[in-house]
Amino acid sequence: xxxxxxxxxxxxxxxxxxxxxxxxxxxxxxxxxxxxxxxxxxxxxxxxxxxxxxxxxxxxxxxxxxxxxxxxxxxxxxxxxxxxxxxxxxxxxxxxxxxxxxxxxxxxxxxxxxxxxxxxxxxxxxxxxxxxxxxxxxxxxxxxxxxxxxxxxxxxxxxxxxxxxxxxxxxxxxxxxxxxxxxxxxxxxxxxxxxxxxxxxxxxxxxxxxxxxxxxxxxxxxxxxxxxxxxxxxxxxxxxxxxxxxxxxxxxxxxxxxxxxxxxxxxxxxxxxxxxxxxxxxxxxxxxxxxxxxxxxxxxxxxxxxxxxxxxxxxxxxxxxxxxxxxxxxxxxxxxxxxxxxxxxxxxxxxxxxxxxxxxxxxxxxxxxxxxxxxxxxxxxxxxxxxxxxxxxxxxxxxxxxxxxxxxxxxxxxx
Amino acid sequence: xxxxxxxxxxxxxxxxxxxxxxxxxxxxxxxxxxxxxxxxxxxxxxxxxxxxxxxxxxxxxxxxxxxxxxxxxxxxxxxxxxxxxxxxxxxxxxxxxxxxxxxxxxxxxxxxxxxxxxxxxxxxxxxxxxxxxxxxxxxxxxxxxxxxxxxxxxxxxxxxxxxxxxxxxxxxxxxxxxxxxxxxxxxxxxxxxxxxxxxxxxxxxxxxxxxxxxxxxxxxxxxxxxxxxxxxxxxxxxxxxxxxxxxxxxxxxxxxxxxxxxxxxxxxxxxxxxxxxxxxxxxxxxxxxxxxxxxxxxxxxxxxxxxxxxxxxxxxxxxxxxxxxxxxxxxxxxxxxxxxxxxxxxxxxxxxxxxxxxxxxxxxxxxxxxxxxxxxxxxxxxxxxxxxxxxxxxxxxxxxxxxxxxxxxxxxxxx
Numbered sequence: 001x002x003x004x005x006x007x008x009x010x011x012x013x014x015x016x017x018x019x020x021x022x023x024x025x026x027x028x029x030x031x032x033x034x035x036x037x038x039x040x041x042x043x044x045x046x047x048x049x050x051x052x053x054x055x056x057x058x059x060x061x062x063x064x065x066x067x068x069x070x071x072x073x074x075x076x077x078x079x080x081x082x083x084x085x086x087x088x089x090x091x092x093x094x095x096x097x098x099x100x101x102x103x104x105x106x107x108x109x110x111x112x113x114x115x116x117x118x119x120x121x122x123x124x125x126x127x128x129x130x131x132x133x134x135x136x137x138x139x140x141x142x143x144x145x146x147x148x149x150x151x152x153x154x155x156x157x158x159x160x161x162x163x164x165x166x167x168x169x170x171x172x173x174x175x176x177x178x179x180x181x182x183x184x185x186x187x188x189x190x191x192x193x194x195x196x197x198x199x200x201x202x203x204x205x206x207x208x209x210x211x212x213x214x215x216x217x218x219x220x221x222x223x224x225x226x227x228x229x230x231x232x233x234x235x236x237x238x239x240x241x242x243x244x245x246x247x248x249x250x251x252x253x254x255x256x257x258x259x260x261x262x263x264x265x266x267x268x269x270x271x272x273x274x275x276x277x278x279x280x281x282x283x284x285x286x287x288x289x290x291x292x293x294x295x296x297x298x299x300x301x302x303x304x305x306x307x308x309x310x311x312x313x314x315x316x317x318x319x320x321x322x323x324x325x326x327x328x329x330x331x332x333x334x335x336x337x338x339x340x341x342x343x344x345x346x347x348x349x350x351x352x353x354x355x356x357x358x359x360x361x362x363x364x365x366x367x368x369x370x371x372x373x374x375x376x377x378x379x380x381x382x383x384x385x386x387x388x389x390x391x392x393x394x395x396x397x398x399x400x401x402x403x404x405x406x407x408x409x410x411x412x413x414x415x
Numbered sequence: 416x417x418x419x420x421x422x423x424x425x426x427x428x429x430x431x432x433x434x435x436x437x438x439x440x441x442x443x444x445x446x447x448x449x450x451x452x453x454x455x456x457x458x459x460x461x462x463x464x465x466x467x468x469x470x471x472x473x474x475x476x477x478x479x480x481x482x483x484x485x486x487x488x489x490x491x492x493x494x495x496x497x498x499x500x501x502x503x504x505x506x507x508x509x510x511x512x513x514x515x516x517x518x519x520x521x522x523x524x525x526x527x528x529x530x531x532x533x534x535x536x537x538x539x540x541x542x543x544x545x546x547x548x549x550x551x552x553x554x555x556x557x558x559x560x561x562x563x564x565x566x567x568x569x570x571x572x573x574x575x576x577x578x579x580x581x582x583x584x585x586x587x588x589x590x591x592x593x594x595x596x597x598x599x600x601x602x603x604x605x606x607x608x609x610x611x612x613x614x615x616x617x618x619x620x621x622x623x624x625x626x627x628x629x630x631x632x633x634x635x636x637x638x639x640x641x642x643x644x645x646x647x648x649x650x651x652x653x654x655x656x657x658x659x660x661x662x663x664x665x666x667x668x669x670x671x672x673x674x675x676x677x678x679x680x681x682x683x684x685x686x687x688x689x690x691x692x693x694x695x696x697x698x699x700x701x702x703x704x705x706x707x708x709x710x711x712x713x714x715x716x717x718x719x720x721x722x723x724x725x726x727x728x729x730x731x732x733x734x735x736x737x738x739x740x741x742x743x744x745x746x747x748x749x750x751x752x753x754x755x756x757x758x759x760x761x762x763x764x765x766x767x768x769x770x771x772x773x774x775x776x777x778x779x780x781x782x783x784x785x786x787x788x789x790x791x792x793x794x795x796x797x798x799x800x801x802x803x804x805x806x807x808x809x810x811x812x813x814x815x816x817x818x819x820x821x822x823x824x825x826x827x828x829x830x
Contacts, residue, residue: 012454013454015444019434020433039456040454040456048453283707284706284718285700290698291700291720297723301726302720302726302730305717307716311716315717
């Protein structure tokens, strides 16, 4: 089974947009155990697209075409495939219904072009689009299987997850079910994670373990194939135990769409613990991350950005003499900031960030030196020192995520 | 002149990394007037790479290969191209010098593998790598020109800008110089910008005008070709005047690496105007953007995150009765927040954000309703109402950028 992905779109050829749908499909196919040997891009040109399909026919079994399913004259993918497999284009009633409803609801006039979006090569199986109007399709010819998917990432991802993936599982997973689980890690790099799990990764074929490096975190997608879902889940449970035995201290949560701030804020909401912050180098970024989670207002009322020494004294009521004595980048100042913020807003938790974002050093301390203070419930306030590397804004981002990480460990220890 | 880009790397085929170097090169070639008709990806496999090069030979003149220039056994691009063009690999002395120096400086042992990074097909022209060890190359065969570039984006971009672009200009720009300028716009969508400039874009071949949509902004790259740089710049000046006549109100600055917050913070620094903020739905994001610019401390001492009604009253000293009477999402509250923040920190400017991030409505107002207040120097404080669409965090981001936009217009009017 060899698969090939052809992305169609002149805007990709010109570099006007970055092709993120091909890597998404490639990851999904890798999870399904389907090998992708070739990826290519062609513009909105029927002749060159036909040539690309002919070439794919010579070297691949499953050919996935993305893009060019829209209503404009540049959208030629369905037309070209239909001609290639010698089928005519016919209206798909379900897709037409969706389009009709859209135009009734939005009180706009439907043009003839819009009908094209509901058309498919005859004898193909439609793939529903949960978020847009272009319908996808699966077409099985004698030697090859073709799949048509939309170009816009939101439509493609929704269609893939809802319609295309189940079809592929059915076609290629030999009546087995495939179950995936995403584990998320913070505070460990991809290469170190992979090194620590080398034995597991090298010897494992089912479940498979696929690491992905993201900004400031790493995820592992584990996928098991079994006769029943329950069995697959048991296999995942077992491998998860083995993984956590090696790197469990860096694990923070599950799921493709999740984040360390989301996990911590949701835990605070569950426990009904309120929080505030006093931020110097991060200048509001930690609080903004809290505010990014819907419903944060149940545990967050507000806080302080204290960028200068003067405002650390003024807004947080810390004696100027202390700030000058210990320095603004110090354990004592971090502790005072967290404690005073907590006291001012009468919260359960106060957290503080003070340090040197760079590029220049401050108080004789190099860029990347950061103290994070925590005043947690009735525990004695404490501060932790970090030496982050990289550029000014990566230092600030690392500080914020490390703050959430410290909080997570506090919450986990406090049961 | 037809160009083709082949990216080499199994990690791209598997979707483990998103291929951002191909769109970068595609944009650069588009600027140079070189047409890219095909893009493809192959894994770290010599046979399939050789097939991809053979295919490219049949349909393209300039073939750019990226990735696979490193020291590991997976890195086969140079070896494969050398064999394809029937040349042996030879050590490039300049590149070898860089590698030697690196190992001396880092006091690490050089392995034989590392020497491979300094090797090139004989008779090729080396392309310097300002940030890494892999050397690039240009090889001119009878019918085709091949270019070898590294895979990691930081190395590729640096090598392209410093070494590859000048070579391509020399080869394909017929002794003319090409000069580019990037204009940045906020508050107008790509489709509207393109519609307003339709006449200019459609009829212009030199300078060329290339729009790129980014998150919450649009950039235009204008590129002129002329006998001398001065002449090209004059052509750019003229087209810029025509562009600004149509959409000048949305223009905020120049340059590939620039942003609206950077332009505003640098203007505040120039004018020595201090600023503070009181943020509700944005929860610190505006202040964090200020803190992202190096040297912000000369104009920014700190500010407030006032997420709840209680903290708007407590931290900003606004009468609770007023907040209840007008509502927290109101012109009056936005004005009071900006005014009180400015007064508390004795700054030249206070800005405030209050609104409904969503997903739920608040005080009977729909998600996306946002008031931005400005207390600017000795002018009467004012507030502006916006109705942003899209999701919670896009509403928050749009609010912050619109705040900077309002400030920019205030600063421009105050000369």
